Amino acid sequence: MNPFQYQNGELSAENLPLSALAEQFGTPCYVYSRAALEHNLLSYERAFEGIEHLTCFAVKANSNLAVLNVLARIGAGFDIVSGGELTRVLRAGGDPAKVIFSGLGKTEIEIEQALNAGILCFNVESDAELDRINAVAQRTGKRAAISLRVNPDVDAGTHPYISTGLKENKFGIDIAAAFAVYQRAATMSHIDITGIDCHIGSQLTTIAPYLDAIDKILSLIDRLAQAGINLQHLDIGGGLGVVYNQETPPEPGELIRAVKEKIQGRNLTLIMEPGRSICANAGILLTRVEFLKHTTYKHFAIIDAAMNDLLRPSLYGAWQEIVPVRQQFSASEQALRPAHTYDVVGPVCESGDFLGKERTLSIAAGDLLAVRSAGAYGFVMSSNYNTRNRAAEVMVDNDRATVVRQRETIDYQLSLEQVLAD
């Protein structure tokens, strides 16, 4: 489902023209579609039908309270990687009993916060972390449910920065070492072993790496069962890809059908932790062209959004489609918009500050552009670099728009800073 379609020659978010949103809320501005978020979560839920399951939205992909709230209302669980994300989930009305805590550097304070909240499970990434969780549970008089995040050493075939399931990656416990760690966990006074998990990478465009990982994990599950350690859930992580350009990622249904087949006859609850595939194409970044700059070598479109607003192109060389909001012009308007191949760049003082390179566009200064597929790893990665106020976030629900995070102000930015007394 694409909620950002042209209606009467103008790009809209559900049933609102983006030009009206730019007028009302200014630019740069993230715009999310409630219907698309719901549709994407429900496509997982539908695929899981018939088996015990939980879909835990990976909060790090988009942690806006309104996004979390929309998903919580239709039953989502959440995959968190920090105490801050846990607080967001709780404020958004998420059910702590559906929260999984991932991440490889959990602090004692975060573990205590999660135990107090009553989360479903800790995904443990090292021996040392297991000891820490047991110690905190003991100190606070609680029991901690754990799963070991195993590293199955499969190549997800994705960008090196978002590939996490190879043995040289920092994530998880080597699958060859996991049996011994489970045995040790079984002896711990305040640990309940409940499951096993993996997360092999992001933006995966085939299901083969998942199935390879699951084969390895199922044989470990069998060995553990022989040793009297019975796991109740299998969490296969997130990572399903989305269409940014010409990719052809599988639908959740295709992946989950294949996984269901593999685990048939086993008494395992299936958990997934999708982030990008829920929210990437439920959001765009709306921006305005400030200037066009034509040099001997290149054409530049200088826009009011920058790498501090949307880092993926600079960080990973990621490609996101950039389209004009207005599509239809009169002949005289068209004459003012000769097509050129532009580098679409922001005002930040870095040569790496671009949102798109070599894009053919017919635009004039003042025109609005939309950067598509910006709902995941967009706003959450934004910063105040160059003392830029972070963008507003708006959620559209049919023909109604709500500011779900206000544009920052300079006073807000400076409020935590202090000069020396003398």
Ligand SMILES: *Cc1c(COP(=O)(O)O)cnc(C)c1O
């Ligand atoms: C980032 C992450 C996810 C979500 O990945 P997507 O590619 O956004 O689906 C899930 N689980 C863990 C442990 C992660 O780190």
